[in-house]
Amino acid sequence: MRFTLTKEFIDVLRQKYVEQDTSWFHENVLELHYADIAEILDQLTNDEAKFIYFLVDEDTQADILMELDEDVRDRFLASLTTKEIADQLENLDSDDAADILGELSDEQIHEVISQMEDDEAAEDIVDLLNYDENTAGGLMQKEFIQANMNWTVDRAIVELRRQAEDVEKVYNIYVVDELNKLIGLLSLKRLLFASPKTQISEIFQSKNIISVKTSDPDEEVAKIMEKYDLVAIPVVDFQNKLVGRITLDDVVNLIKEEADKDFQLASGISERIELNASVWRISRARLPWLLIGMVGGIFSAQVISQYENGITLVPSLAFFIPLITATGGNVGVQSSAIVVQSLAKGNDQIGSIMQKLMKEGLVGLMNGALLSVLIYGIAFIFASSTLGFVVSISLFVVVVFAAIIGTLIPLILHKNNIDPALATGPFITTLNDVIGLFIYFTVGMLLYQI
Amino acid sequence: MRFTLTKEFIDVLRQKYVEQDTSWFHENVLELHYADIAEILDQLTNDEAKFIYFLVDEDTQADILMELDEDVRDRFLASLTTKEIADQLENLDSDDAADILGELSDEQIHEVISQMEDDEAAEDIVDLLNYDENTAGGLMQKEFIQANMNWTVDRAIVELRRQAEDVEKVYNIYVVDELNKLIGLLSLKRLLFASPKTQISEIFQSKNIISVKTSDPDEEVAKIMEKYDLVAIPVVDFQNKLVGRITLDDVVNLIKEEADKDFQLASGISERIELNASVWRISRARLPWLLIGMVGGIFSAQVISQYENGITLVPSLAFFIPLITATGGNVGVQSSAIVVQSLAKGNDQIGSIMQKLMKEGLVGLMNGALLSVLIYGIAFIFASSTLGFVVSISLFVVVVFAAIIGTLIPLILHKNNIDPALATGPFITTLNDVIGLFIYFTVGMLLYQI
16 A cells, blocks of 8 residues: 555666657556655656656645755756746745755746745745744744634635635644734634634634744754644744744754764764765765764874883783774763763753763773773783783773763853764774773883883 | 752752642742643652642643653552543543553443543544554644634634634644545734735645645654654545644654663663663663674674684784774774765765765775785884785775675665664674685685784
């Protein structure tokens, strides 16, 4: 029943495109859900995609367009004339239309807008273009349903029917006063089951109405919608006048992107990269972290070279270099990951930095002690009792240090309004390498009395 | 307007609790949104939390309970009698009630269920307990609204009003035939604006209805709801009979948890850990990865010890050990992170393993070449031209190998139905350390002709 895209399907489709077998497309593609059609179009060339796109009805075109991969959508739109783009925009929700326009040059925007037939829609879109794309204003759409508190249920249904034409998904009706200020909300369910002569003011909900301001940052919006379990949130201006709404599906993408971004930063990838990006772009996205790692490696080399003497006398000291750096790195990444997740959840109000440091320090002490005991035995068998002591003692110190550094650095970055996720990747590993080696060789020189 | 929890607020609240100043709580806590009250309760002791909890009305109690941190909720419920728990369950949605019961022992479940007064609710909950918690059945709730296709709009409104009492959020009405089989859906909006005598069968939507089976895995449900932009999805049994629905807020948590889990695995943390977990539990969650890292370190030591001779003759070879391991690790993590994200997005149908390997291999070649040229110059200044060649050549080989290994291992894990995210953390770093060192010293021995 559900569609699964396969390579075989694409192969057949390409063949049918060459044959221009329209009836095959009607039977096998146009009947699919728009999300599935978009998934197919993501795999095609512009010409193939256009062929299918202009076979589907207008409403579905709009849905497909918004489901396409960003890269694919950009190149697809670039292949359309401004008139064709203008036609597409008329079918889109205002927020989506504004997003698409935002990708174009100022000149193109003027051209597209001037070719739109629906003036009201054009005005909404132009208005949305004024907001910073990383704010609630940049996320919101102009399509929502509002009722005046003084209307009766009867009148509301008539008025709302007109409004509802443009609004795809209706969750709540926003209730406003005479000045258009948001004063509450009314669920469709409640309206449906109220008697016709009741006044809206008698049945709407006014307590604990959660809204956001146009200037609120988008991450804030995501957190609020998540915390309060909202599927849609009204957006107000500075006078508390209702100007738009944001729906959860727009925010789910944001939540996912945020999580993906943290994951990518932790993995040492500096830009968001589409899967089908070119080898060149992928390389570029990864190089910064590799270079940081290399600079770290050079510092490490510098540290070790100070102890060249020691290595000449006791070459087995070199054996445990990777163990020290790997363990320090792992501990640092673990600690920083916890701090980053806790900051991402907005749990930075409760509990001081000192408390977090104490806790991570304790965890470090426990794990450090356990690892030290284990490694003493192993290094002893491997080489000598002295080397066992050197590795064991320095590993313990390294683990504790790494835990503290891993906690402290993301906290410091956060205090200075830098994304703490920056600290989880190669950055913290590199720092811990250098510090760990210094500890290791210092302990080594002391115990071997070199 | 929105509430922000501060340490100061908690301090005042504790003071007011000691004074048993009920009116302060009425004014400053009970008026808040349930999500805010839950956030406060998360910070309190059981006794303090109970004091507030039993001041609020029953419906809000249910909402608060589901918003509490899992740990806090568990200990809070443990402090209630079975009768008190039974009372709480009556106010919860069936899916939430079943989740809570699922945490109790079989004996406690019997006791709680027998003390519930609403038999129908009890039956729903017991039924839900039969489903595996990681399936659609385990996620779904019994509260939904359905209409028979043969009803008129008039009759539907009467019938639905009765059904709607139990259902908090109504997005769509599910339309069924005489056998209770799901045949389509009807938006509240459409029902609201239809004329009273119309038949449901004339206005409902039957095309592209997306549903899940009770046995579908929860991750699959999340992917489908995300892909098709659904706020709720109907759940059917094997005969396509409608048995429940899943709402997006339950799935958003799942999506976030999934992303968090990948992030934690990549960071070397093996269990999901609450922020306020004990030092002991945190240590335990991290140890497995640290031990893997240590085993890797021992293997590395084993590899290096084979070249003890070389180090004695050319101690400066040891300088670049951390550079080799760090770079190999970074490249491996980058490659594996991309593969893991691509697999998580379900993009494994398109493009063969060979294509992915080729691409990552190419990226490795490019970055490896660049890093090699850079490091040659630096190592040359540092030590000698021969060492420059050794580091440069081996770094290049290591980067290419690491990129291939980082791509291959998660793909292999995925093929064998093991979570590929396992491969992103210490595991891949460790493997690359060992292989990288082997390459480095082999090249070193060759060029120094030892």
